Amino acid sequence: MISSFSEPIYCPNLSCAEPRNTFGRQHCAACETDLIYRYVWAVGQAAEEVPAGKVIADRYFVIAPQIWLDSRPALPPSVPEQLPDTIMPYLHLYPQRLHTPEVYGFCSLGEAPEAAEVLLLENVPINNFGRLYPSILESWSGTSAARQVYWLWQMLQLWIPLSEQGVASSLLVPENLRVEGWRVRLLELHAGNFVPTLRDLGDVWSGLVESAQPEVQPKLGEICQFMRRSSMNFDAIALELNDLLLEQAAKLPLHLEVVGMTDTGPQRSQNEDSCYPTAADFQSSKTSGGDKLIPYLTMVCDGVGGHEGGEVASQLAVQSLKALIQNLLSEITQQEELMTPTMVIKQLEEIVRVVNNVISAQNNEQGKELRQRMGTTLVMALQLPQKVKISEDLPSNNSHELYLVNVGDSRAYWIGKNYCQRLTVDDDVASREVQLGHSLYWETQLRSDAGALTQALGTRDGDFLRPTIHRFIVEEEGLLLLCSDGLSDNDWVEKSWENYGPEVLEGKMSLEAAVQSWIRLANEKNGYDNTSVVATHCRMSPERLVLFDPAVASAPVSAPVSAASVSLPMSGSASLQKTGRMPESQLSESSKQLLYPETAPAPEPVQKPKPKLWLPLVGLLGLMLVFAGLGLWVRSLQNQNPDPEQLPPPPETTAPTPADIPSPGADIPSSGAESPSPGAESESPSPGAESPSPSPEPTPAEIPAPSPEPTPAEIPAPSPSPEIPPP
Numbered sequence: 001m002i003s004s005f006s007e008p009i010y011c012p013n014l015s016c017a018e019p020r021n022t023f024g025r026q027h028c029a030a031c032e033t034d035l036i037y038r039y040v041w042a043v044g045q046a047a048e049e050v051p052a053g054k055v056i057a058d059r060y061f062v063i064a065p066q067i068w069l070d071s072r073p074a075l076p077p078s079v080p081e082q083l084p085d086t087i088m089p090y091l092h093l094y095p096q097r098l099h100t101p102e103v104y105g106f107c108s109l110g111e112a113p114e115a116a117e118v119l120l121l122e123n124v125p126i127n128n129f130g131r132l133y134p135s136i137l138e139s140w141s142g143t144s145a146a147r148q149v150y151w152l153w154q155m156l157q158l159w160i161p162l163s164e165q166g167v168a169s170s171l172l173v174p175e176n177l178r179v180e181g182w183r184v185r186l187l188e189l190h191a192g193n194f195v196p197t198l199r200d201l202g203d204v205w206s207g208l209v210e211s212a213q214p215e216v217q218p219k220l221g222e223i224c225q226f227m228r229r230s231s232m233n234f235d236a237i238a239l240e241l242n243d244l245l246l247e248q249a250a251k252l253p254l255h256l257e258v259v260g261m262t263d264t265g266p267q268r269s270q271n272e273d274s275c276y277p278t279a280a281d282f283q284s285s286k287t288s289g290g291d292k293l294i295p296y297l298t299m300v301c302d303g304v305g306g307h308e309g310g311e312v313a314s315q316l317a318v319q320s321l322k323a324l325i326q327n328l329l330s331e332i333t334q335q336e337e338l339m340t341p342t343m344v345i346k347q348l349e350e351i352v353r354v355v356n357n358v359i360s361a362q363n364n365e366q367g368k369e370l371r372q373r374m375g376t377t378l379v380m381a382l383q384l385p386q387k388v389k390i391s392e393d394l395p396s397n398n399s400h401e402l403y404l405v406n407v408g409d410s411r412a413y414w415i416g417k418n419y420c421q422r423l424t425v426d427d428d429v430a431s432r433e434v435q436l437g438h439s440l441y442w443e444t445q446l447r448s449d450a451g452a453l454t455q456a457l458g459t460r461d462g463d464f465l466r467p468t469i470h471r472f473i474v475e476e477e478g479l480l481l482l483c484s485d486g487l488s489d490n491d492w493v494e495k496s497w498e499n500y501g502p503e504v505l506e507g508k509m510s511l512e513a514a515v516q517s518w519i520r521l522a523n524e525k526n527g528y529d530n531t532s533v534v535a536t537h538c539r540m541s542p543e544r545l546v547l548f549d550p551a552v553a554s555a556p557v558s559a560p561v562s563a564a565s566v567s568l569p570m571s572g573s574a575s576l577q578k579t580g581r582m583p584e585s586q587l588s589e590s591s592k593q594l595l596y597p598e599t600a601p602a603p604e605p606v607q608k609p610k611p612k613l614w615l616p617l618v619g620l621l622g623l624m625l626v627f628a629g630l631g632l633w634v635r636s637l638q639n640q641n642p643d644p645e646q647l648p649p650p651p652e653t654t655a656p657t658p659a660d661i662p663s664p665g666a667d668i669p670s671s672g673a674e675s676p677s678p679g680a681e682s683e684s685p686s687p688g689a690e691s692p693s694p695s696p697e698p699t700p701a702e703i704p705a706p707s708p709e710p711t712p713a714e715i716p717a718p719s720p721s722p723e724i725p726p727p
Helices: 085-094 136-140 144-166 168-172 198-209 215-225 234-249 279-288 310-333 341-365 428-434 485-505 511-525 549-553 587-596 620-637
Strands: 038-044 060-064 068-069 104-110 117-122 177-180 183-186 255-261 273-276 297-304 380-383 401-407 410-416 421-422 467-471 479-481 532-537
Touching: 085 104, 117 587, 136 144, 136 177, 136 198, 144 183, 144 198, 144 215, 144 234, 144 467, 168 198, 177 410, 183 234, 198 215, 198 234, 234 467, 255 273, 255 511, 273 310, 273 587, 279 428, 297 310, 297 479, 297 532, 310 341, 310 380, 341 380, 341 401, 341 467, 380 479, 401 410, 410 485, 421 485, 479 485, 485 511, 485 532, 511 620
Parallel strands: none
Antiparallel strands: 038 068, 038 117, 060 068, 104 117, 177 183, 255 532, 273 297, 297 380, 380 401, 401 467, 410 421, 410 479, 479 532
């Protein structure tokens, strides 16, 4: 399509001597810089009438009606000094960017004062060839039952945040609903001329239900009838649809393989990253059989606070989270009833706050304040092995649920054969300014503090922490990639995924080789930082899944546990008292001092190699985990309080070696998502519709002080709050 244009595409390298290039080239002929083909959606009837082939403002080429290509992507687009109220919903909905477009800029269709001003959107459902992804109507009849229900689930999860911004009508226009594999995407936001209700959404769904797959058509018809009743509220509809979604997902086969690695990098002397699982965790599983979280739990933490604290915070977070998640999974697998997404999210929020307060208490005990306080980012993926009863004749199967927890700027991506989708939104100044309606995202990138963190585990009390948690359903093959900013900085995941993701999915490259390649790429391109990468290959395999059975898990382990083993935590280990501690050998001398009062005697020197030494945390960690855990179960699960000694300890680690990383192997239930393979949207409300006044510049001398999220109804003007410098 684009090869027919005679106009040039300009090199994004502003210092290039010959920036003009012929359409269709992938690299600049003069400097070999990758050329950027950025397609935007031009909103409105005036833009719809501009014919294909026309050049607008000497930079935008009209590829098709309302699809424009920016030939000068290095130059900022036009933006009015005062952002109009009409674009505020786009900015406030930035946390929903997995499904909603973003504002790119404006363009006048002529030089006359009365010329129409066109709104341009980016992050739109347009592929690399300048064509729209198909509408939900076009794709509906040819897709699976599980995906049909999943698409509707995503629409329902978008209903509340879009309603809060007055643009829920966007979900009532089938042509506005585009699908990219598992993901539902909106082409633009429509305010509409009336306030829609769930009944209106049910009317739209009724048209789809008529051609739904036979196994879900009757139930979807009932749900549409429920939506037309004024007595049925949103939560009741969501529960009905969730049950159907889990039932359909449980019929799908799934096999998981996990590989995790962390690297100090060429320019750092100390690794402040921590991740799980690594080669040492696999080795520990083989030798002791005590680590049953693989492959259900994966995470990456990037320490904040330098070598005098960052490494402590990241390792403390990993070990503490492992203990609490293991207890959570043990509780869930003993329940007959399914936990709803809302309950799981609340439970995970409490767990994250407990871990936050453990790190914060260490800061307080050491008298650390402001930028001296250690902290860590967190991106965690939890595959929840709930049992779903499909029918009386079929056994329960895994529900394919995946929960993503994010604090800070470590990221999660879903990589399919044809796309790479970022599943998380960074907790940084740039994202905050967009969400508050102060500026467009590309504008925030011009700020010197754009990457400063607004949240991290441990820097403040847990009452101020707002972790972002999304629920997804895994219903297609793909890679779930977790990484620290050592890899994600400068968009290197987006630039490199095609070299590794499809190769793994097609069986041409091992998952271990792909992770190693990403580490090498990070060291080469972003070598100024540590890098951690944990990748999970979610394969839609016909092999039968093995679910966690508490009785089996409590029995002695007679065979080594492989990387793909699906057994979950044992509940009766003799080393439970070690919960939350980390191997001393992994800490630098300066970091060890954070965990020892200066008046305390020095640790007894090691006379000979010992299997593992655990740092004494002066009873603080154990007490906090126990008491916080007790309160957690009482509040969230309303179950009997677990015995403190039932909290399993993190596995003892050994120095990882390449040979220790097992090759991918057995069956495992995979993570599910609130977005398709990872899919549905977060259930937390988006920022309000009212535009706040510009926030003052942050004080560089202080530590980030993340304030509570704005209420759905209104976003107040923020007070000057310091930020955390990027790790």
